[in-house]
Amino acid sequence: LKTLRSYFLRVYIYRLARDELNWTENLPCGLWDCNCEFRQTKGCCCVSSALMQLEEATMLSMLSISEDLHNLNQHIDAIAGGRNVAFTASLTSTPGCFGPFNKNVPIPYQNITLNQGHGYNSALGAFTVPRAGLYSFSYSTYSNMGVAGEHIYQKTQLVRDGQVVSSSWEDNREDSEDSATHTMLLKLHPGNQVYVELVLGRFLCGDTQGFNSFSGYLVYPMQDV
Structure with missing residues (x-):
C-alpha cells in the first residue's frame, strides 16, 4: 500500500x-x-x-x-x-551689470536651489543630459537700468550643443526695467548640453533679487530619441 x-x-x-x-x-x-x-x-x-x-x-x-x-x-x-532629474538656478545679485562682452557668453547661474540628478554645472552654466528623454526648460531674463530713459539692451538665448533654439531680446529707452520668460520642450540624448547665453554687446543690469533664472526637468524618459 x-x-x-x-x-x-x-x-x-x-x-x-x-x-x-x-x-x-x-x-x-x-x-x-x-x-x-x-x-x-x-x-x-x-x-x-x-x-x-x-x-x-x-x-x-x-x-x-x-x-x-x-x-x-x-x-x-x-x-x-531616472525621473528624478530637475534643476533650478539664478544669477547671483547683480547691482551693476553683467556684460557686455565681445562674444556670446554662457550665463553662470551660480545660485542653485535644486539640482536633482546633478546635471547642472554652475561653473559651466550648463546642464548636461544624464539620460535620453523629453525635457522642459525655462529661462527668465530681467534687467533694471534704474533710471528712466536709460537704454535697455539685452538679448539672451537658449542653446543646445551650440545651436540656438530660443531667444529673448529687448532694445528700447521707454522702460527702465523689463523681463521675459521662455519655456521649451526638447528631445535630448545623454551628453547633450543645454545652457543660456548672453549675446555679445548686450548686458543685464540691476538684478538684485535673482530674477534672471534657468531651470529644467525630465518630463519622461525615452528609449530612443
Whole structure:
C-alpha cells in the first residue's frame, strides 16, 4: 500500500508539473506497470527518469524566470530613478551689470536651489543630459537700468550643443526695467548640453533679487530619441 501511495504521488506530481510546463513526453513503462512497480521497487524505472528530467527542466525554468524578474526590476529602478532629474538656478545679485562682452557668453547661474540628478554645472552654466528623454526648460531674463530713459539692451538665448533654439531680446529707452520668460520642450540624448547665453554687446543690469533664472526637468524618459 505504501508503494502504491508513493507511485500515485509521483504520477500526480509529474502530471501537475507537466501541465504547468507543457511537458509533452510520455512516462517510461507507461502510466502503470505492475511488473516494474512490485518486482523492482528499489530501482523502479516507471517515473524516476522522467521526474529527474522534469526536476531539471523546472530548475532551469525557475532560473530563467528569476533572471527575467531581476532584469525587469533593474529596468523599473532605472526608469523610476531616472525621473528624478530637475534643476533650478539664478544669477547671483547683480547691482551693476553683467556684460557686455565681445562674444556670446554662457550665463553662470551660480545660485542653485535644486539640482536633482546633478546635471547642472554652475561653473559651466550648463546642464548636461544624464539620460535620453523629453525635457522642459525655462529661462527668465530681467534687467533694471534704474533710471528712466536709460537704454535697455539685452538679448539672451537658449542653446543646445551650440545651436540656438530660443531667444529673448529687448532694445528700447521707454522702460527702465523689463523681463521675459521662455519655456521649451526638447528631445535630448545623454551628453547633450543645454545652457543660456548672453549675446555679445548686450548686458543685464540691476538684478538684485535673482530674477534672471534657468531651470529644467525630465518630463519622461525615452528609449530612443
